[in-house]
Amino acid sequence: MCFILHKGRSGIKPETVQIALVQAVTNAKVSLATLRRRIEERPPRRYKRAILDALGLVGDGVQSALEHRYVLDVEAAHGLPTGNRQGRVVVDGRTLFEDVDYSSHGVPLIVRLDGARYHSRRSVQFRDRRRDNAAELLDRPRLVYGWEEVTQTPCAVFGEVRSVLVREGWSDASYPCSAECGRAWKVCA
Incomplete structure (x- = not known):
């Protein structure tokens, strides 16, 4: 992580830097406060904007590369509202x-x-089914996506999320992210 913060390396995409930072905070248990302090003490030469944006996302509850991509490629890219992250539920x-x-x-x-690495375990699958059933019993709609959907077809994910938000009463302020997305968006509208 220090390499990314202080030396950087040309040719690395800013998104790669952001994902590395998200994973450092969530997997390696590097404290967000420690990273912020290090950046203040010694500002990075490269990727400063990407690093600061990633710290903001982590501060808002983003805890994985998949969640990072969802925020940027589904919510932000299409004008969806920003959902609350890591909300507690008792099941x-x-x-x-x-x-x-x-x-x-x-x-x-x-x-x-659902990332494959964590959600493929049987005990986690059972827990997830129980959580889905609890949500249904509380009349709460839910959608489930994995890495493939979010990274390969974010516009389709947007269309599904938007459809449920609108159906449930959200005043639509979304927009397609591209001409191709716009064609798909009109089909979902």
Whole structure:
């Protein structure tokens, strides 16, 4: 991480730097406060904007590369509202966390982002099914996406999320991110 913050390397995409920073905070347990302090003490020569943006996302609850891509490629790219991150929910007496919750926008939609590395374990799959059932019993719509959908077809993900948000009462302020997205968007509208 110090290499990225202080020396950088040409040819690395800013998104790669952001994902490395998100993973450093969530996986390696590097404190967000420590990273902010280091950046103040010795500002990075490269990728300063990308690093500061990533720190903001982590501060808002983004905890994985998949969540990072969802925020940028689905929400921000299409004008969707920013959901609350890592909202607590109690299921079967256990406190769990929802990746994205749009309740603060008047819509009870939950979006779960399931990375293959963690969500492929049987115990986690069981827990996720219990969480889905609990959401259904509370009349809360939910959508579930993995790496493939978010990274390969973010416009389709946008269309589905937008459809549920609008159906549940959100005043649509979204927009297509490109001409190709616009064609798909009109089909979903």
